[in-house]
Amino acid sequence: MQQKSPDGYFPGRKDLRISLTTKCDYRCAHCHAEGNNKPWDQGVCATPTIAEIEQLIEETARRGAKSVRFTGGEPAVYVHILDLLSRTQEWALAYPTITCWGINTNGAALVKNKKLRGVLLESALQDLVIGLDSVRPDQKSKLDTPIGVSGQALLRDLNPLTQEWLTTPWRRLKFNVVYVGQWDETRVREVIEAALRLGAEVGIIELIGSRSSTLRYEFEAFRTTEAARLGLEAQYREVVDQTHLTDWRGRDVVRFYQDHCHDMVIDSAGQRIGCNACRRIHLRVGPIADGLGAIPCPFENPRKMIPITHGGTLVPGSVEDALHLNGRGPSWAIGTKYE
DSSP states (O other), X not given: OOOOOOTTOOOTXXXXXXXXXXXXXXXXXXXXXXXXXXXXXXXXXXXXXXXXXXXXXXXXXXXXXXXXXXXXXXXXXXXTHHHHHHHHXXXXXXXXXXXXXXXXXXXXXXXXXXXXXXXXXXXSOOEEEEEOOOOOTTSBSXXXXXXXXXHHHHHHHHHHHHHHHHTSTTOEEEXXXXXXXXXXXXXXXXXXXXXXXXXXXXXXXXXXXXXXXXXXHHHHHHXXXXXXXXXXXXXXXXXXXXXXXXXXXXXXXXXXXXXXXXXXXXXXXXXXXXXXXXXXXXXXXXXETTEEEEOSSTTTSTTOOEXXXXXXXXXXXXXXXXXXXXXXXXXXXXXXXXX
């Protein structure tokens, strides 16, 4: 067994992703649910309390976390979302080493709920990331979901919020769009254009599926084409093993998120071993039956978790274990007490 990381060690870009709930108001076929089952196919999971979340933030801040991102499911349907957003002001002061606070959402609740929009604008969050797969009037904002509004309608209805968000210099707005192949690049390009017109950034997420080699080639070719079309420079970010397109100021304008699980190494015994991507990028924590649990290999072995809280209290040594075992591949639990 490898030696445990020293106290205070948080690898990679030191990003903590907290899934607040397994529930969602959409039904996207490509949903990865932070490594859990899809929101409509979940077992019974606890609802994390604000106190549990703060314990986790405090412990990871002590161990070097630099950013915290709230996800889901859909974080806006988390029952304590208004309280949580309000508490971020206190947390930003209490944990000054955490320099970035963000949220990933499908945006639907931000259109419907005026109070939520107000609390979000008053929060300490700097990063607002909205999933937007299409801006066409005849397509839903998220691919393959029977629920929701068109991407064009979502952008229109969110415009007052996004404009006010971008008036604050230290805030960032980003739209994430899925890439499914060369045949559908026009849809992705339309989202890029709409986002850049707003002054937002774009994240392009590769969905490998069964066309692994072909899609990776198309994904990389699209990146090259877009860099030339937009007059941006492709820059490799070693810490996260990703290539981003940057403008003349060095700002990442379009980020290409390849499917790192596709890059997983096969050992001599034919076993898939850790690609270490999650280790470089983030630690994922989400609801389990009785509290919060870390998911060291969220896509290849999502059912194996490390209990982080139990009965409302942090489990001693759990965060250290999670940081040590994160990104070690599907077999991460072998030889540990979690086997």
